[in-house]
Amino acid sequence: MTRSLTILGATGSIGRSTADVVLAHRDEFRVEAVVGGRDAEALAKVARKLGARFAALADEKAGSDLKGALSGTGIAGGAGSSAVIEAAERDAELVLAAISGTAGLRPTHAALKPGRRLALANKESLVCAGAAFMADANRLGVTIMPVDSEHNALDQALAAGRNGDVEKAVITASGGPFRTWTRERIAQASPAEASAHPVWSMGNKINIDSATLMNKGLELIEAHHLFGLEPDRLDVLVHPESIVHGLVQWSDGAVTAGLALPDMKVPIANALRHHERLPMDLPRLDLAAIGRLTFEQPDETRFPCLALARAALRAGGAMPVVLNAANEIAVEAFMTGRIGFYGISECVETVCSTFLKRNNMTVPATVLDALAIDEEARDMARQVLSGPAEAKPLLGAGKRR
Template sequence: MVILGSTGSIGRQAADVIARMAGRLRAVGLAAGRDGARLLEQVRRLRPEVVALEDPEAGRRWQPVLEREGVRVLVGPGSAEVLATWPGARRVLSAITGAAGLRPTLAALEAGRDVALANKESLVAAGSLVTRLAAARGARLLPVDSEHSALFQCLQGRRPEEVERLILTASGGPFRGWSREALARVTPAEAVRHPNWSMGAKISVDSATLMNKGLEVIEAHWLFGLPADRIAVVIHPQSIVHGLVELVDGAAVAVLARPDMRQPIQYALCYPERGPRLVERLDLAAAGMLTFEEPDTGTFPCLALAYQALQAGGTAPAVLNAANEEAVAAFLAGKLPFPGIAETVAAVLDRHRPQPVTGLDDVLEADAWARAEARALLAGAWEAGRAE
């Protein structure tokens, strides 16, 4: 298989799964952005045939070093797309963060590869394109997010008419129960400290705003074909129950596991088989009480914004995603207060008039428009802040 985004959080954990299942899984190729040092470590551990570095400067620096390890090196923009179609790779793990993962994901599906999808933005921004292409090429979309993996596992062997609704769980992030006034003082360092999961900075901030759960609602719509009003979210601080499928007779089926991404990664890489245990056994007695509560969309409006974008349809989800990426980047750079993330996304969505998605150009145009709008709003906020 090929790992796109091998040096990120999901990519590193996937590399660990593959290394520990060397008799059953093999990494043919690894694609990274610019982290040549970590890529070199992975090359020495996994011994792939080929690697890619999208950043040209990093590629020039690390190409000679990597080639001395006997691996072929692709460099520059588009190299991840080439790797996504590499001969001999039967499955592609798409774990590049953000909208940058869309083109490589589409390339893998166009080539008929099964895609283990950790890049939720591909489905958020271009769900209709991704799912149509997968169906046309006979390729499978295998969810990697723990929540979607749980739903996918619960749905195995079930007929669509048996399913009433899907329920995604959310930890609530590090600021569950905080007031809007307290959130105004949140720092980036606080926002990236997730209470249960080890994740990258962007997805950690999305978890803190509940935007991550909103993106997952949109992703679930495209993966499982249910409308927004049949996809619910419940806050579950312990992160033991990862997802539930409510059946028409009133029963609910759930997947429970420790909060360790290696389990859903392994399931997607090995599907339809199951691999050996790589994670600690779930001890329910030690876990103690499991609690659930409704999300506070008044304090954390990003979840409601995602539902709004899904119901609007067309290019609205792509705009939501792009505006959020720009706002999160500004927050992490110390140029936007935490509540400003939701405010920026809401303002951009309010200015957008959704258009039908007939091809990739429609998605890319909406993405570019939303980023420009968000940057203009953010620039105005920075100027106002300096004036004060």
């Protein structure tokens, strides 16, 4: 049976891998709409390749470029936030939501329509507005299918038993580029070094989140909302080989784990079919050839962002929104050379503690509430990072906690 599909974030790494899956199974999917950010030519190319009916670009200024790139194709197009929302709301049975950052929150929420399936790769929908987002999804009868390899592995592993019998659900981390580095060496790391992920090919922001282990902390918050598991039943293990993506420890001592080679097309294919296997012509996992799988506890002294994310998850309320917003501003500052590597965690910690003292930390009731808190926390992070230009590079450049 052919399913209609919309891809939000079609020009990013997840979107490109999704296109590969769709092209390998043209009889399975009909592409209704594709959404991109600023690159009109890249979006038009993927729209033509997939035979999409509609293409939307987030950058309104690039609308004329998109119109020109789509000329003669018969594909309708639009640009700006209203066009992106239109794409999300168009008639499709399945939406893959892979717009990164808080920019993806509104269109991902707009994609929640009665009876629809949502393949979710936008972290911020759950980190910033998890309770409201999941409540709306449940009210509308939307099936959420996690795309991240870790959550997809947990989704499959949890099918082996009841949530009440889960002792611990564990997501894994490669450890990032600094897994074996000393704290002193990490403090001197450049943005280029932090962006060099040892396993996955992702954007610079996500690569740096992996280097700080903030990415794993955000994934714990996601898992809490996706699977309804309390913070003390969620954990992280460092696993450099990135073969085991998630595992579940059951109350009887048994463990169910999800293993696969590190290729995003595997969880994408699973999410698109929702537990129905979609045959993929990919290399097979050969455990004998790999020979050894290693695991270690994450070091929260060298990687304090993970501890901050755990604390935000335990605190609940608006704290995960604040954590995410401050992190995005701090990572941007690090990428532009304004602060050192540990300036990221220092900024996030300062904003979270300041926000906690000054503000009502109740759970955001709606996505709009979450976005308002997000903007306030971003402003606070910018204030933390402001000051004399000569002082900024010192933040996080080797200071011991």
